[in-house]
Amino acid sequence: MKFQSEPNTSAGEFFELLEKSGYRWHAKIEGTEKENSFTVPQGTTVLAFHFQDGVIVAGDRRATAGNSIMYEMCDKVIPIDNYTLMAIAGVPATAFEMARVLSHNFEYYRRSQLQSMSVEGKIRALSKLLKENVGMAVQGLGVVSPIFATYDPTKKKSNIHFYDMLGADFQIRTHTATGSGSQIIRGILEHEDLWGEKPLAERTSEQAKTLAIRLLQTAALFDSATGQARPEDDIYPTLATLTEEGYRFLGDDETAEIYKSSMKRG
Amino acid sequence: MFEEPYRWMEAVSTRHNYVQEKLKMGQPVLAVPYNEGLLIFGFAPQPGKIYEIYDRIALGGVGHPADVEKLRMNLLDMAHLEGFNRSAQDVTSTRLLQFGIAPALKQNFEEIQRAPYIIRLLLVELTEQGKPNFFRMNYDGHWETFKNGTAIAGDEKVMDWLQREIQKQPFDSYSLDQALQKAAKLWDESRKIKSNDSEDEKNNELPETLKEAFDQWYLEGAVLTEKSMSKAIYRSLSEDEINRLKSSTG
Numbered sequence: 001m002k003f004q005s006e007p008n009t010s011a012g013e014f015f016e017l018l019e020k021s022g023y024r025w026h027a028k029i030e031g032t033e034k035e036n037s038f039t040v041p042q043g044t045t046v047l048a049f050h051f052q053d054g055v056i057v058a059g060d061r062r063a064t065a066g067n068s069i070m071y072e073m074c075d076k077v078i079p080i081d082n083y084t085l086m087a088i089a090g091v092p093a094t095a096f097e098m099a100r101v102l103s104h105n106f107e108y109y110r111r112s113q114l115q116s117m118s119v120e121g122k123i124r125a126l127s128k129l130l131k132e133n134v135g136m137a138v139q140g141l142g143v144v145s146p147i148f149a150t151y152d153p154t155k156k157k158s159n160i161h162f163y164d165m166l167g168a169d170f171q172i173r174t175h176t177a178t179g180s181g182s183q184i185i186r187g188i189l190e191h192e193d194l195w196g197e198k199p200l201a202e203r204t205s206e207q208a209k210t211l212a213i214r215l216l217q218t219a220a221l222f223d224s225a226t227g228q229a230r231p232e233d234d235i236y237p238t239l240a241t242l243t244e245e246g247y248r249f250l251g252d253d254e255t256a257e258i259y260k261s262s263m264k265r266g
Numbered sequence: 267m268f269e270e271p272y273r274w275m276e277a278v279s280t281r282h283n284y285v286q287e288k289l290k291m292g293q294p295v296l297a298v299p300y301n302e303g304l305l306i307f308g309f310a311p312q313p314g315k316i317y318e319i320y321d322r323i324a325l326g327g328v329g330h331p332a333d334v335e336k337l338r339m340n341l342l343d344m345a346h347l348e349g350f351n352r353s354a355q356d357v358t359s360t361r362l363l364q365f366g367i368a369p370a371l372k373q374n375f376e377e378i379q380r381a382p383y384i385i386r387l388l389l390v391e392l393t394e395q396g397k398p399n400f401f402r403m404n405y406d407g408h409w410e411t412f413k414n415g416t417a418i419a420g421d422e423k424v425m426d427w428l429q430r431e432i433q434k435q436p437f438d439s440y441s442l443d444q445a446l447q448k449a450a451k452l453w454d455e456s457r458k459i460k461s462n463d464s465e466d467e468k469n470n471e472l473p474e475t476l477k478e479a480f481d482q483w484y485l486e487g488a489v490l491t492e493k494s495m496s497k498a499i500y501r502s503l504s505e506d507e508i509n510r511l512k513s514s515t516g
Contacts, residue, residue, distance in 0.1 A: 014346060021347055082496050104350045107498065111318050112342050246496065 012109035012117075015101060015128075025132050043225035045181030045216055046076050046087035048147045049174060049189060050201040051208035054158040054243035055149045057085045058212040060181070060220060061235055062227025063092060072227055077238045081106040082246040084122060087147040089179035094142035098129045119152045123161055123169050130167035137165050145178045151242045158242060174200055181219030181226035188215060206258075209239055209250070213262040229259055277378045285405050288384045292328035292420025294428055294456055297390045297400050298437040299415055300445035303491035303499070304398040306390055307449050309473075309483045316486045318500040319389070320345040320357050324488055326388035328418050329405070333383045337367060341389075354497070359391040359401055363409050372407030382406075386418040386425075392490040392499060398438075414438065417456075424456045431455075442489065446503075446511045450476060454515075476515045485511075 046059035059076035062069060077087045078099040084106065088095035105125055109117045117125070126148050136142030148161045148169070160172040175189040192211065193200045203211070213229075216237045220228035229236045236255040241248050250258070295308035295315050306326050308315045314334065317325045319341050327334035344366045349357045375382050382405060389401040400412040410416075415437055417428035431452050437445055454476045473479040487503035494501065 014350075017343055017347065018350065023351075079497075082498075100350065104346055108342065108346045111320075112339065114317075248495075 012113040014105040014108035017108070018101070025129075044076060044089045044179035045177065045185065045219040045223065045226040046089055046147055046179055047175070047177035047182070047185060047189070047212065047215060048087060048149050048160045048172070049176070049193075049208070049212075050158060050160065051203045051205060051241075052201070053205055054151055054241060055085075055160055056205075056208045056212050056239065056241050057087050057147065057149050058216060058237055058239045059087050060216050060227045060237050062225065064225045067224075069227075072230065072233075072235055075238055077240050077249075079103075079240075079247050079249075080122075081110070081116075083116075083151045083153060083242065085149045085240055085242055085247050086126070087149070087178075088144060089146070089182075090144035091142045094133060094136065095144045095146065098126070098133075098144060098146070101129060102126060119150050119159055122150055123148065123159075126161075126163065127167040127169050130163055130165065134166055147176055147178055149242050151244065151246070153244060156244060177215075179226070181216075181223035184219045184222045185215045188218065205241060208241075209258050210262045212239055213237060213255075213259055217263070231256065231259065274378070278376060281375065281378060281382050282406070285382050285384055286422070289329055289386065289405070289420040292386065292418075294417050294419035294424060294453055295326035295328060295388055296417045296428060296432065296449045296453060297326060297388055297415055298432060298435075298445055298449055299398045300437060300440050300442050300489075302442065302493050303392050303396075303489055304390055304400075304415075305442065305445050305449065305487065305489050306388070307446065307453075307485070307487035307503075309453065309479045309485050311483050313484045313486055316488050318488070318498070319362075320349060321354050321498045321500075322393065322490060323357070323359050323362070323389065323391045324490055324500055326390070326418060327385060328387075328420050329383070329385035333385045334387075337371075337383065337385060337387065340367060340370075355394065358393075359389045359399055363389060363401055363403060368403065368407045368409050370407070371403070371405065375406040386420070388416065388418045390490065392492065396492050398490075417452075419456070424459060427459050428452060428456050442507065443510055443514075446487070446507065447514050450511055450515060454479075480512050480515070 043064040044060060048055055048057045057077050061072055061074050063071040063074040077085055080086050080099060080103045086099050102125055106117055106122060133142055143165060146163055151158045160176060161169045162172060162176050162178060163169050174193050177186050220226040234252060236259050239250045239255055293308060293310045297304060297306040306316055306324050314331055315327055317338055319325050325338060341362055344362055345357045371383060374380055385405050387403040391399045400416040401409055402416050402418055403409040415432040417425060417432060419425040435448055473482045485508055488500055490499050
């Protein structure tokens with residue numbers, strides 16, 4: 001730990017502080033001859049949609065490397081601060097690092113500036129990280145495709161954003177999904193929103209959780225890189241809600257109950 | 267000028283007097299345990315005495331606002347870099363003080379060509395095991411640890427009196443409301459002690475009672491509580507909690 005004697009001019013910018021301390025985002029690798037080597041992130045399914053009280057964010061637990069299943073307990077929905085969740089698809093090392101930087105960035109800003117960062121500021125912060133990462137992404141080493149969900153307690157409004165590889169953000173009014181299993185469930189989400197019992201945004205918390213579990217189970221049936229729930233081993237998808245009270249991850253027992261009831265018809 | 271040891275010692279002594287004189291009007295900040303965590307609290311004419319430093323660490327400050335702010339930012343930088351590079355569990359108040367600001371403050375104070383920090387700090391922490399830690403740090407880098415609560419104030423007599431009185435109370439068995447009421451009472455009584463001791467310095471602009479303090483000043487208070495569902499367990503006192511205290515003091 002080092003005592004800094006010069007005046008602080010970073011105005012709550014944690015990434016700048018990190019760089020001053022010698023931290024560098026992954027260095028660009030020069031001279032690679034591999035062309036068009038980046039691929040759209042594969043090997044996961046994460047989703048988010050608006051419901052009555054806020055946003056639900058869910059993800060499967062499988063991590064793969066090529067055709068190999070490496071891990072079945074991966075947490076792909078990550079809390080960033082009390083009102084922000086990030087769901088990740090892509091290269092885990094880069095995605096987890098981004099989540100860590102963002103988490104410290106938001107908390108550092110809130111504590112140093114004595115106010116929370118605006119929702120727009122948070123959305124922009126992830127854009128900046130993705131832009132910094134373009135060099136790695138085009139070389140196929142660090143592509144990340146995140147879903148970013150926030151709740152603004154002052155406006156009582158929830159937001160879902162997804163990003164392209166260059167850092168452009170797109171606000172989602174209803175639902176989104178990313179990862180290799182996402183194409184399988186995007187149609188279902190749209191169908192549910194348009195012609196289901198009621199629009200997604202009007203569904204209760206219980207209905208939203210049931211749908212999220214069913215969607216992930218469906219994705220796992222068709223996509224080998226998306227992990228199914230394994231009740232015999234107490235492995236279930238990750239489910240988290242983001243509401244006026246902040247984020248809340250469902251505990252294993254609660255998820256097990258919802259899984260059990262969700263697998264029945266009706 | 268300072269090549270002789272005596273002159274250096276004299277200069278350091280003068281700095282003590284200078285800083286103590288400057289600090290004299292600093293209003294107390296108290297930190298006490300209660301049955302669900304710890305409370306840190308104080309009144310002041312201007313807000314800016316109590317801050318969150320990290321997930322389980324809070325700061326109270328007395329002195330020049332710019333100096334408090336400078337050290338607050340240093341603590342924030344150190345805590346967040348450590349938490350990022352290692353883990354939140356590696357960020358402890360002991361490390362921040364002992365290896366962070368204490369040596370730097372001492373060096374700054376004894377380098378007599380540089381302006382001294384006009385501060386007294388209070389650093390509190392609720393450990394992962396639910397144990398409250400209280401630290402008090404002086405402008406010269408000297409720091410002390412307390413188990414059952416502590417206080418800082420501009421006037422050393424007031425500070426020592428508060429320290430003794432806090433130890434007499436079973437704060438750790440109190441509810442938050444009880445701890446707040448008792449701490450507010452001690453704050454109030456400490457001000458009377460000060461005015462008795464220094465009649466000539468009586469300032470008519472200062473509130474004389476707790477009720478006047480509520481009306482004229484800002485009450486700043488926060489808790490670090492195990493009841494928090496969040497990773498960061500610091501929260502400011504709610505309006506309800508402050509109103510309950512206000513009505514209990516009449």
